[in-house]
Amino acid sequence: MAELRRITTYPVKSLDPRSSTTARLDGRGALAGDREYAMVAAPPDAPHDPESASVGGRGDYVNGKRTPRVHRLRSSVDRSAGTLTLREHGRDETHAFDLDDRTALDSWLSDYFGEPVSVRREPTGGFPDDRQFSGPTVVSTATLREVGSWFDLPTDDVRRRFRANLEVGDVPAFWEDRLYADHGEAVAFRIGDAELLGVNPCQRCVVPSRDPDTGEAVSGFRERFIERRAATRPDWLDSDRFDHDFRLMVNTHVPASTRGATLRVGDEVAVLGTRSLDGAGSRHARG
Known part of the structure; x- marks a missing residue:
């Protein structure tokens, strides 16, 4: 059974993380206090x-x-x-x-x-990187472990490089690639009592290539990542949103009906199915 394994917020955008066992989805769909x-x-x-x-x-x-x-x-x-x-x-x-x-x-x-x-x-909604789909970002523990093996990096180091909000356990690597479909569509999934919409595989930047403590870059990081991401891409991954291999993690949208809900470590995570994205993406701002 897939379960929510870790909740992480970043009180100051681009600075150090804060882990917690619970988090509330605020009035704009972000985790309360994230990138505030x-x-x-x-x-x-x-x-x-x-x-x-x-x-x-x-x-x-x-x-x-x-x-x-x-x-x-x-x-x-x-x-x-x-x-x-x-x-x-x-x-x-x-x-x-x-x-x-x-x-x-x-x-x-x-x-x-x-x-x-x-x-x-910005106390509500914070300052997201993706201002259109600014719900919490999602990745699996197994994905972070797999990426770490490509560069001989410990999982916590990879975690700090990619900076996801929600980490799902008891699933295989790249499980989160099930949480998005084609343009105009979203994949609904439930965490505890909260329903979220997975929309877009996150396009990466230079940040994951750098040591999270010193800023020192891993030589050839982007090229190696793209090579291994292509080689390990799940056979079932068929989305026009996944247009290149320098993508990892999923950006989400939180419907108004779910805002105010609380997520808890240990909550069951269940995929509900593909939905139309009509009306889901209002532009508002939250690395």
């Missing part, structure tokens, strides 16, 4: 439009796509205290910052990255 904060390459008073944010211009996200220095930041959020603690990898000194008054935090990050940086907050 984001670092933006702009002064605090500069406008930021998450709908048009990209890499390389004013107001863009400061993430692993923009600079490998992101990987060297260790972070933890204390929600009860309202603080973010940062430490540079390899150093003992820690810095705690107020998440309500982010003046000191913005100053420290600007010094660290060598450009104006400010931290923005």
Whole structure:
């Protein structure tokens, strides 16, 4: 029986994960608290439009796509205290910052990255990479283990590189490729009492090729990944959304009827079948 094995959120987009045994689907369908904060390459008073944010211009996200220095930041959020603690990898000194008054935090990050940086907050929906299908991302434990074998990497290292929200156990590698169909369609699946729609296999970027602690790149990562992904592609995978082999993990949409539900580690996961995607993809913003 497929079951939800792990729940992971990323309180600050692009920084360290937080694991939990339960998570609520918020009013926009994201996991509550996931990518709630984001670092933006702009002064605090500069406008930021998450709908048009990209890499390389004013107001863009400061993430692993923009600079490998992101990987060297260790972070933890204390929600009860309202603080973010940062430490540079390899150093003992820690810095705690107020998440309500982010003046000191913005100053420290600007010094660290060598450009104006400010931290923005979006309490509902957060700052997703896929702003159209911004539900929690899904992968299987067996898939992470298989990818790790391609590069001689431990499973937890691969987990930190690909940064999925939900991990499914007791299924074979690439099981999650069952959770999407063709354009205009979605695959409904249930986790506990919540119904989600699998839509799109996630297109990967440079981030998984880098060491999650140091930012050091694995030489030939993309080429090796594509070669092995093609060789291990399930025979039954036949979707026009899977248009190249540099894809892994599934982006989802959460119907309004399911928002507010709570997911729990140990919940049964069941595939319900293919549905029309009509009306499922409203554009709203949450690596």
